[in-house]
Amino acid sequence: MSLKAISVTLDDETLKRIGQMAAAMSRSREWLMAEAIKLYVAGEGRFVLEVGQGIQAADEGRLIDHADVKARWESKRGVSRA
Template sequence: MKATSVRLDDETLERVGRMAEAMDRPRAWLMAHAIKKFVEQEEWFIREVELGIEAADKEQLEEHADVKAKWEAKRAASMD
């Protein structure tokens, strides 16, 4: 693994330090973990947007009312 540096403002660095201490982990581990999770989330988001654009280009979109009905049914089922 290649070492690199990250510049953070003092307040954020203190917060990271407190979190790392609470988790009994080194501060560097916490920062690396946070960056990894951020990158994974952003990669997922970009893929999903690209899939949405492809679907729109192929005119394979669902009607808003249909999507809303599915989510309302899902929500109602989870409240039972």
């Protein structure tokens, strides 16, 4: 795996907070920012995949009625229907 340097423009407050966090973790600011970006990309990647699957399901007509979704949700929460 090769690493590439990039440039990011941040406001003073964010950069200060990154510096404080990095110091508290005994890590460099660069390490902390790289880890933050990795976590963001992983999380957003999952989100984009799930949205894509939802769109495909809707396009194929695989939908669930709102009342059914609500009933399932309420049953998981232990809410009784009155």
